[in-house]
Amino acid sequence: MKLTVLGCWAPYPRVSGACSGYLLQDNGCNLLIDAGNGILSKMLQHINIEDLDAVFLSHLHPDHIMDIYSLRHAIEAANREGRMNRLVPLYMPTGPAEDFQRIKDFTKAFQIHIIDEIPDPREITMAGLKARFVPAKHNLPAYSISIEGSKRFIFSGDTAFNEGLIELAIGADLLLCEASGLEQDADYLKEKHLTARQAGQVAAAAGAKRLMITHFYPEYVLSKLQRQAEEGFGKTTELAREGATIVI
Ligand SMILES: [Zn+2]
Ligand SMILES: [Zn+2]
Known part of the structure; x- marks a missing residue:
């Protein structure tokens, strides 16, 4: 299992950077997790659009979805030109309604799946990978995601400290966890995001x-x-670095 960081910034990028986006590759499957602004051109440095198997959007905040609007055109063009002959499965939550409605209508590029409607425990299987979505604690409907294939990978999405994430991350080979601030800013982040220290505490409690x-x-x-x-x-903690691919 390989993870490539396409973008790691929020809610806007540093120079030449991109917001949330990760390419997970395992069992021949290429999975895009989040599509923040700037990630499409980064993803195309690693795979062709025809090789994209599925997209997961953890939630519909702009820094996690803006490039879905250009990705849609890339998929439509590939289909139009005969380089591709299929829709790409897209998993996302339903809110906020305005953003959801807009993306839901991209039916010439995506086969839409609504995470909220997947029955508990919200598990799906795809190309030999098992994914599970667990509600996060954020100011929008949001999910943390586990993906099991040759290894067990967990992405927190955007979330405040919660037991559901710890439970999901038990025994993770890699926990990719948001760390939106320093301890001194805990008040500003509370109920929405994790501090870096809390991200560490989640990993420790889960035994990641x-x-x-x-x-x-x-x-x-x-x-x-x-x-x-x-x-x-x-323990030693890694920083997400744009463009870096790691073997999990
Ligand atoms: Zn975010
Ligand atoms: Zn968010």
């Missing part, structure tokens, strides 16, 4: 083998976030 933090506000010095995550985890 590896922790990579992401969803960085551009104003922060990343090594400070890393240090606080390591204090929470009690």
Whole structure:
């Protein structure tokens, strides 16, 4: 199983960067998780559009979905030109209604699946991979996602501290976890996001083998976030680095 970080910034990118987006590759399956602004051109450095098997949107905040609007055109063009002859499955929550309605209508590119409507425990199987969606604690309907194939990978999405994420991350080979701020900003983030220290604490409570933090506000010095995550985890913590591919 391989993970490529396409974008790691929120809610706007640093120079030449991109917002939330990750390419997960396993069992011959190419899965895009989140489609924040700037990630499409980064993804095309790694795979052709025809090789994209599915897209998961953790939630519909702009920094996680803006490139779905250009991805849609890339898929439609590939189908029009005969390079591709299928729709790409797209999994997403239903809110906010305005964004959902707009994306739901991209039916010439995507086969839409609504995560909210998948019966508990919200599990799907796809090309030998098993994915599970667990409600996150955010200011919009949002999900944390686990993907099991040759390894077990968990993505927190955007979320405040919650037991559901810890439970989902038990025994993770890699937990990719949002770390939206330093401890000093905990008040600003509360009920919506994790501090870096909390991301570490989630990983420790779940017994995750590896922790990579992401969803960085551009104003922060990343090594400070890393240090606080390591204090929470009690182990070495990796920083998401754009363009980097790691083997899980
Ligand atoms: Zn975000
Ligand atoms: Zn968000």
